Amino acid sequence: MERPNPGGRAAVFVPKVNAEEAVGSMLKNGSGMVGFGNSDGSVTVYFENNRFNDSALHKWESKVWKAYGRMVELSPTVNKLVCDASNLAQIGFVQGPEIEVRDMELLMAWLERTKAVDTAPEGPLIHA
Secondary structure, three states, rough: OOOOOOHHHHEEEOOOOOHHHHHHHOOOOOOOEEEEEOOOOOEEEEEEOOOOOOOOOOOOOHHHHHHHHHHHHOOOOEEEEEEHHEEEEEEEEEEEEEEEOOOOOHHHHHHOOOOOOHHHHOOOOOOO
């Protein structure tokens, strides 16, 4: 995949349990992560951790939308990384006004690892 335009399709990720420490240490609090593949096999990921505990970013899907907005608008951010694809598991897609989670089990495992189960979506299809 290439960087999508606004409304375009982007991958949704969670870090794998065995992700490199440099990757795992950046992603916390049930981070919402979106991204795209690069020609060298790496993945560019935009993420939102909600490190300032903004109530508007409590839910996982709100974090995904925030990260997606930064990515498609090319907003300056420190919440971006490029890593080997082996660090991540793709769990779904964002496209237009929807997030489709195709692997709720992996998402829930990620939210459990980061003690953020209370931020989980109600189901696999989320509308903005």
